[in-house]
Amino acid sequence: MSNPSxxxxxxxxxxxxxxxxxxxxxxxELENKLGVKSLEWxxxxxxxSYDEYKLTEEKLKKKIPxxxxxxxxxxxxxxxxxxxxxxxxxxxxxxxxxxxxYEKEMLSxxxxxxxxxxxxxxxxMRKVCExxxxxxxxxxxWEKEYYQIGNRLTFLYNMNHEMxxxxxxxxxxxxxxxxxxxxxxxxxxxxxxAWKKHYGDVFEKMTGSRIIPEDVTMVYFYCGFC
Numbered sequence: 058m059s060n061p062s063x064x065x066x067x068x069x070x071x072x073x074x075x076x077x078x079x080x081x082x083x084x085x086e087l088e089n090k091l092g093v094k095s096l097e098w099x100x101x102x103x104x105x106s107y108d109e110y111k112l113t114e115e116k117l118k119k120k121i122p123x124x125x126x127x128x129x130x131x132x133x134x135x136x137x138x139x140x141x142x143x144x145x146x147x148x149x150x151x152x153x154x155x156x157x158x159y160e161k162e163m164l165s166x167x168x169x170x171x172x173x174x175x176x177x178x179x180x181x182m183r184k185v186c187e188x189x190x191x192x193x194x195x196x197x198x199w200e201k202e203y204y205q206i207g208n209r210l211t212f213l214y215n216m217n218h219e220m221x222x223x224x225x226x227x228x229x230x231x232x233x234x235x236x237x238x239x240x241x242x243x244x245x246x247x248x249x250x251a252w253k254k255h256y257g258d259v260f261e262k263m264t265g266s267r268i269i270p271e272d273v274t275m276v277y278f279y280c281g282f283c
Contacts, residue, residue: 070233079102079103086278091231091274095146100139123224127222131211132208132215140233141233151227151229158234158240166204186199190266207263233278
């Protein structure tokens with residue numbers, strides 16, 4: 058089920074994702090950056106206690122019927138929880154958001170403990186790394202240092218190339234990065250140039266190229282001056 062602890066955040070990427078989705082002029086600014094007139098926002102909504110969802114949750118499937126019969130067997134049952142989810146006006150595009158407010162927030166480790174889950178995750182991520190990006194799989198990067206971005210890229214590829222939906226024809230991963238986040242102290246406030254260099258370095262290590270991966274949209278949001 059959705060996480061009941063997702064109440065109002067006070068700082069960082071969670072705070073800004075909630076603020077953007079639930080504040081009209083910030084929401085419109087983000088939609089403009091994405092090049093869309095408007096989106097149907099599924100989460101995190103103020104009137105739903107800012108709940109965030111995994112794609113396999115029944116509550117989310119009621120909101121997005123196209124997810125009802127989708128086979129997510131490439132991944133263990135307990136999949137990633139997305140910072141925000143939205144649909145295009147006609148329902149043909151699904152937007153999955155991952156928000157970050159400073160560089161080191163990208164660091165993450167695989168938390169799976171069972172051998173079966175670990176092997177399933179490793180197999181799926183290795184396939185994307187080697188078959189899609191034509192890069193040598195480095196478990197220290199994909200499973201330990203940048204596990205979260207690795208699993209997001211893996212979900213993105215599988216949903217766009219290995220799955221079939223009733224209405225959705227394109228899934229987009231939006232990496233939303235807060236520029237100079239004033240809710241953090243000065244040591245964590247990341248400038249635009251630093252964000253761009255950091256992502257270039259990460260993509261080069263994981264995919265073998267500094268080019269932004271297919272179906273990934275980078276957004277740099279100047280929330281520090283709102």
